[in-house]
Structure formats: C-alpha cells, structure tokens
Amino acid sequence: MSENGNDQQDGGHSHGHAHDHSHRHPFQPDLEDGGYSYYQVMTEAVAELLLEKAVITSEELRKTVESIDSKSPAFGARMVARAWVDPDFKARMLDDVIAAADELGIDAGGIPIKAIENTDRVHNVIVCTLCSCYPRLLIGLPPDWYKARAYRSRVVREPRAVLEEFGTSIPDDMEVRVHDSTADLRYMVLPARPKGTEALDEEALAALVTRDCMIGTAVPKSN
C-alpha cells in the first residue's frame, strides 16, 4: 500500500499545512485495491471468453449492464398506485405480477414474482436469507443492507426489532410475516394505501411508494 502513497503514517495530519515540503495524501482505495476474488476472476474470464468467441459483443454486454442499472423502484411504485385506485388491477396483480406489469408497459422479466398484500392484520417484509434474491426489474438493484448478513440473519430472528430500526413500528396485535425468497420466486410487498390520500391522483400516490415500502421495512406515509 505504501507504494501508492496510501501508508497511514504518511497520511497523518498532526502538523499544519503551512509547510513547503511535498507530502502525499492518502488516496481513497480503488475497487481493485482489495485484489480480485475468485468469483471476480471467474466472471472476468467468462466475459472475455464470450467476447473472444463472438457469442456476445462488448456493446451488448454494456447495454445489458446499463439496462439492469436503469431499473428503479418507480416501476413497482406505479403498479402499487394503480392497484390502489383500480381494484380489478389489484386482483390481477395479486394473481400474476408479470402480466399486470405488462399492462403498464413494464417488463418484469421471466422470474415469477408474487405481490404480498399488507392488510390491517398482517405486515409483510421480504428477505433472502441465502443470498440477495430481489425483484430487481420492478424495484431496482437491492440496497447494500439487503445483501448484508446482518439484515439477512436478523430479520427472520427478530423482525420487529429490525423494523423498529427502520422507524417502522408494528402494533402487537398485528402479525409480522417474513417472506424468505430462497428458491424460484421473488416477492414484493403491496403496501396499504395510507389514510388521508383520497384526493391524490395516481401519480401523486406513486410518489409515496418508496423502495423500502415494497421491501416491507417501511410503510407509505401520506406526508
């Protein structure tokens, strides 16, 4: 590390800056500074082979990455808002999320997704205790905390304590139901429409539906 000027001792700032000798500030570590992991090497190798053998082009690879990165919770929020204003749509969404998304021109991909409805008796929250399964096409890439061991292990062990840390307090007489997406399905929470939103149109309603509301670590607020 010291070759990069990243040595901690060199970066000490106990002295003032009114000095004339040049000294090297510690650099923020680059992603590559930690060395490549086994799977990073494997990924790079497979990608290089696919390019070399002309199975895919660099442009196709770039576009796919860009497309994955462009997914956002706005897609899921539009679906939730539509479900709030249109009970027939809500029924279709609870029956088949992918087909319901298609009605709104949203590509939800090919992995089955279930919408789980919050009621006045049940609050739902999703996790993948094994890895990071998540309905990416509808709510974007998962946040780092969703993939972290702390959330994955604690939300099934003490869900109410975890929800409290997110500022979400579930009354004792309600059931907290944790959904562990361990296999071939993905889950999104269909939160309840907050009171006091009767005058809002669909677009304004969608703005209330954040990512965490669809994970279940938060509930929509009427502002």
Next chain:
Amino acid sequence: MTHRFPIGARVSVSSSFPPGHVRTPFFVRGKTGIVTEVAGEFPNPEELAYGRDGLPARTLFRVTFLQQDLWPDYAGGAGDTTVVDIFEHWLQEADASEGAAGKGERAHV
C-alpha cells in the same frame, strides 16, 4: 393438480445436512410448519447448480412457520410467522407432537 402435501398440511423439514448447493436454509431444518401455498413445479436447484437439467421438476411449497416454533425465545408477537419456499423432497408429514406452538386454529393464509 394433486400434490404430495395439500394446503394446510403440517410438515417437518428434514434435519439433514448434505454437501452441495442447497436452497433450504439451516434455520428451518428439523422445524415444523404448515403448507400455505403450492408455488409450482421447478427444476431441482440442487441439480441445476452442477450443470444438470434438474429434471424431473420438483414441487415447491410455501411453508409458514410460527416464529415461536423457529426460535423458542422469540420475543415478538405470538402470531408472527416466517414463510419459506421449500422443495418437496425436503418435507415430510409432521408428527402430531411437533411444532406445539403451531397447533392453533390459525390458517396462516
């Protein structure tokens, strides 16, 4: 379609620890819950992980566990649950004595 376990069946998860790629989390192994939904037929991930076709497809069940059955010292609500997707070959019919906390009349659906 008939399945090995109907909705409402009380099932126990195998308390086995095979090597390889397995999608059954440790915290439900040996525990008892109720089948609340049949998620469908899917190629067996334990085979897919090794480049095989995963066929014949296995039935995937959604099994609801009372938190009290998973964690004896669970301090949250008595009705709190966790739902886990589990393949049929990990499940067996539960003995009547298992999962005492889950013997109530709650349907969990």
